[in-house]
Amino acid sequence: MTVSQALAALHVNTVVGLTGAEIERRRGEHGYNEVTQAKHHPVRDFLKKFWGVSAWMLELIMILSAVLGNYSDLAVVGTLLVVNAVLGFFQEQRAAGVVETLRKRLQVSARTLRDSSWQVVPARELLPGDIVRIRPGDIIPADVKLLAGDMSLDQSALTGESKEAHKAIGDVLSSGSIVRHGEGDAVVILTGANTFFGRTTELVQEARPKLHIEAVVAGIVRWLFAIVGVLLGIVLVLSLIRGVSLVEMVPLLLVLLMGAVPVALPVMFTVSMAFGSKELARRGVLVTRLSATEDAATMDVLCVDKTGTITMNQLTVTGVSPLDKATEAEVLRVGALASQAANQDPIDLAFLAAAKDRKAFDGTPATKTISFIPFDAKTRLTEALIEENGQRLRVMKGAVRTIAEACGLQPPAIEALEKHMSDAAAKGYRTLAVARGGERDTPALVGLVSLYDPPRPDARQLIATLRAMGVQVKMLTGDALAVAREIGQGVGLANIQRVADLKAAKLQAGEKDADLFAGADGFAEVYPEDKYTVVSQLQAAGHVVGMTGDGVNDSPALRQAEVGIAVSTATDVAKGAASVVLTDPGLTNIVALVEQGRTIYQRILTWVINKISRTILKSAFVAIAFIVTGKFVVSAFAMLLLVFLTDFAKVSLSTDNVRPSQSPETWNIGGFIQVSVILGIAMVAEALLLLWIGWTKFGLATNDAALHTFSFLMLLYFAVFSVISARERSWFWVSLPSRTFMLALSADALIGTALTTVGIKGLASEPWWQTLAIFVYAFISCLIVNDALKVVMIRWRVPHATGQSPLRK
Incomplete structure (x- = not known):
């Protein structure tokens, strides 16, 4: 079927999604999105x-x-x-009852549009006709047809082939596949035993x-x-x-x-x-492999993500600096247009919330999103193509230098912007740039926006507790060094270094100083691939390493670490690579x-x-x-x-x-x-x-x-x-x-x-x-x-x- 034929056959509106009454009716018809697992007869187990x-x-x-x-x-x-x-x-x-409880609690989740609002539901509750949002790191929870966007999938769980498969609008994405790149919306067409994979992919490693x-x-x-x-x-x-x-x-x-x-x-x-x-489950720590508690006993270094573990993961807009005669409302509006609520990304949500609170969209023309390019660690920006008054415009937000270079600014102007960013970073603020332009024109810088994610109230005490237990805590963040140091000072992690500087020093030192990474309290300007390097270097120095992560790019580091810990907001792939999943943010559960x-x-x-x-x-x-x-x-x-x-x-x-x-x-x-x-x-x-x-x-x-x-x-x-x-x-x-x-x-x-x-x-x-x-x-x-x-x-x-x-x- 074509996309329109599939939507018609499923009787679903892509703007509203399934309604409450329709969900109840379809549940009775299709049941849950799962396959009943064969259980061993207890008599045989006893014998x-x-x-x-x-x-x-x-x-x-x-x-x-x-x-x-x-x-x-x-x-x-x-x-x-x-x-x-x-x-x-x-x-x-x-x-077995404990593992079964964990298995149920760790099922794949899906972002679903129901009654005109996006919400996160367990994958087992999906029904044919559900509109779902798919992002990098997600495990496809059912057989779906792509409605918007394009992406690359890892289908090795289905075909055994490691080569990524490209999917475009109208293609069917099979359950069990893993999204490597790209994102988009899709409609569920088959669930449970009717899917190609034959069962909902689950994350508990019962081995x-x-x-x-x-x-x-x-x-x-x-x-x-x-x-x-x-x-x-x-x-x-x-x-x-x-x-x-x-x-x-x-x-x-x-x-x-x-x-x-x-x-x-x-x-x-x-x-x-x-x-x-x-x-541990009672205290919010789901152990996906029973032996993980044994590994935790020997851990002496813990590498933790800043966002959501040391900080609240509740970004708020604390300052707007308009440029080139723009207004604060205009800056927030452009930033919000370069965001998507369906992604549930903290930065996107902060822009959308600020734009709504300050009524940035009041009295402005209606817009339509043509395409959206999500944030990528390599590009360090998000970009959307929108249509407004019949004209197509590009809107983007991201790292200050990245956006400034995209706008064609010269080094003196970029340095001035970075000076502004450094002043904000000294207060612990993270600064992003916002730009707008024609579809094929060079965009123009609209303004700078400062965001702040405050440290968790208990972070300093819990870090001190872990240190008293002989566990070194090291903060990892993609933020600039100044921001990282400000946050680190507040929680007792004073010696924050650029990971690039340590890698360079390591190359010069060779084997003379294998413990360079262990001497730092944290690492700034960390790219996802750097996390694997940090873990490997610490292990090479003889440490037993714990690692927290949330993204698909964290998976190698989570699997490499002796104790891989997926935080509460982690993607499905990160949870699958980890041996422990936290259900609550912060460090309390890691101490437990x-x-x-x-x-x-x-x-x-x-x-x-x-x-x-x-x-x-x-x-x-x-x-x-x-x-x-x-x-x-x-x-x-x-x-x-x-x-x-x-x-x-x-x-x-x-x-x-x-x-x-x-x-x-x-x-x-x-x-x-x-x-x-x-x-x-x-x-x-x-x-x-x-x-x-x-x-x-x-x-x-x-x-x-x-x-x-x-x-x-x-x-x-x-x-x-x-x-x-x-x-x-x-x-x-x-x-x-x-x-x-x-x-x-x-x-x-x-x-x-x-x-x-x-x-x-x-x-x-x-x-x-x-x-x-x-x-x-x-x-x-x-x-x-x-x-x-x-x-x-x-x-x-x-x-x-x-x-x-x-x-x-």
């Missing part, structure tokens, strides 16, 4: 929890227990397997890249497997020498080996990331992102420290005790019960009260691993000493059931008290754990104690005074002796960590 290394080990133990007739072991292992599957399934469902900490933990687990393997090998050889049946040893060997398997690790990571993402990332890091680090020390305790204690006594001091049943009670109780670490550290984190945790190993060895020595006391004083040498109960309670209480110590990098009493964490540990200890009190198969009833003695011994060992050892070791091996304490109550 997958019984497939994997941890599940296989438990299932093998169940088979061996059934063969040996140990039905109580079979019941406990079966319960552990089912509980693991249920917990993992429900936590994944919760995490979850492998986390750095997961790689660290994987290395730790391999190392623990090696230690456990050596100990079990020794136990196996000695058992064969002593005539112990190999069949009888297999279940216990598997259970000890399982001590090195992070059974609850997937649940721990999922809960931590989902819990953090949900908290850094805090949450460091909080999650500390919780997972606590889990790592405790896992290493307790694995050494369980494996070495059982192995050495067997070598010395010739007996298995803890039964397979008791060890499985211990795993069941302790591993999943520690999932509650994901909710623990933690104060984020005051410096960026690092994944080089060798010092903490050394501390964990020393603590593990200390607990082995303490456990063996207590076993010797029980062996000689409590008659454990002749009563295997009592021996198993004694060892079970000792390992249980050591597990409870050791994690209380591990959660705090300083003395354990410096802070209080969360209520959920304490309830989980209390339930852990009470249930284990109750089971030994009543006595069940494999665990004889323990006298209350022995239970109390073991409890007190474990308390003193873990929270007095080992806690002091931990503090000394951390101050020696990880001195910067002493300030990384959980939240004080």
Whole structure:
């Protein structure tokens, strides 16, 4: 169809758009602009929890227990397997719910003409017949026919070809394409499943890249497997020498080996990331990739756009300087004619608002816009061709030097204008020039207009907060150096440099000074392509960089940065390239992102420290005790019960009260691993000493059931008290754990104690005074002796960590 035929078939007026009544009618006929996504059946997802290394080990133990007739072991292992599957399934469902919520909140938006006014609506609400405005950086939200303008599209999502496709009036633009250059109006012709692309393009990157900490933990687990393997090998050889049946040893060997398997690790990571993402979403930070919070923990440099992040992004006209006998109203009128409300551009809106407030159009002839060339960072101007009283005129606004040169002014005149601009810039004002002329004539300068975007009231305090957290903040702006310095001074960023000067200095210095860019508090006269250079240079100097952006040209920098942050006004492409999207302007949400990332890091680090020390305790204690006594001091049943009670109780670490550290984190945790190993060895020595006391004083040498109960309670209480110590990098009493964490540990200890009190198969009833003695011994060992050892070791091996304490109550 031609444009006119399409508009007639769709019954739409390009001046009014769809009306409220028509929207309701078409919604019932066409539904929403989306494709229902196929969802996995929950039963299949649940059954997958019984497939994997941890599940296989438990299932093998169940088979061996059934063969040996140990039905109580079979019941406990079966319960552990089912509980693991249920917990993992429900936590994944919760995490999926968080991601689904974010996916809905991050859908593509569209500028739509409805009831004669332009408005921004979610793309899923578009209907056939909607008039939409399309700009560079937009993702085409439905199949549309171009009514006005021309543009170049990236259709690689549809065709696989990277070459840009040019589109003119009457052409169809397929959903999923990305606008690279140009802008225009279009009418929606197909939506939802009827589009060529087949679905609305969405921005959430649901893929979850492998986390750095997961790689660290994987290395730790391999190392623990090696230690456990050596100990079990020794136990196996000695058992064969002593005539112990190999069949009888297999279940216990598997259970000890399982001590090195992070059974609850997937649940721990999922809960931590989902819990953090949900908290951030509540505070206006939408995490499009769950691992982004982990990246934020290590960020030490944050590059931020001035407009909308440090400033209010509410430009207002503060001064008009008419030239060549023009009036203020005439200057504003020409500037408004070179603007478009549909673009929702802050500069355009400032001109339109000022022209309306000062009645610049009153008593003037009606005009018709023939064509419009939007602002481009390379041309630094906007231009429109209008028709007035049958005559075609060019109107433009933009950078003072650019407009002056277009008007043919000579250097002395340009320098005079720039002097005026410099005086305004000293006050923080941005000055634009406005010109008008015939269609084929050289335009004439009409006047200068000063605009001001005031700093946000909280910007200075929040920048100081980020600096106190060890994050350098660097302001990026396309404004002139004088304007940038005035704004920078107001928010505590004094050292603002021209990015071109730094690039030149970098070329001269070579590799002698790789950190030139890190020495500045901000960069002025920044072109979009310069942002990628800034990020790359900072990374080359060894920094972990965060970057905020809003435009299509910011996408390379957002993707290059470790933490790409799309601000609230960002284009769809910028949001797609970022790993975090802010829903509110300003820096408040970025502070929340850094805090949450460091909080999650500390919780997972606590889990790592405790896992290493307790694995050494369980494996070495059982192995050495067997070598010395010739007996298995803890039964397979008791060890499985211990795993069941302790591993999943520690999932509650994901909710623990933690104060984020005051410096960026690092994944080089060798010092903490050394501390964990020393603590593990200390607990082995303490456990063996207590076993010797029980062996000689409590008659454990002749009563295997009592021996198993004694060892079970000792390992249980050591597990409870050791994690209380591990959660705090300083003395354990410096802070209080969360209520959920304490309830989980209390339930852990009470249930284990109750089971030994009543006595069940494999665990004889323990006298209350022995239970109390073991409890007190474990308390003193873990929270007095080992806690002091931990503090000394951390101050020696990880001195910067002493300030990384959980939240004080």
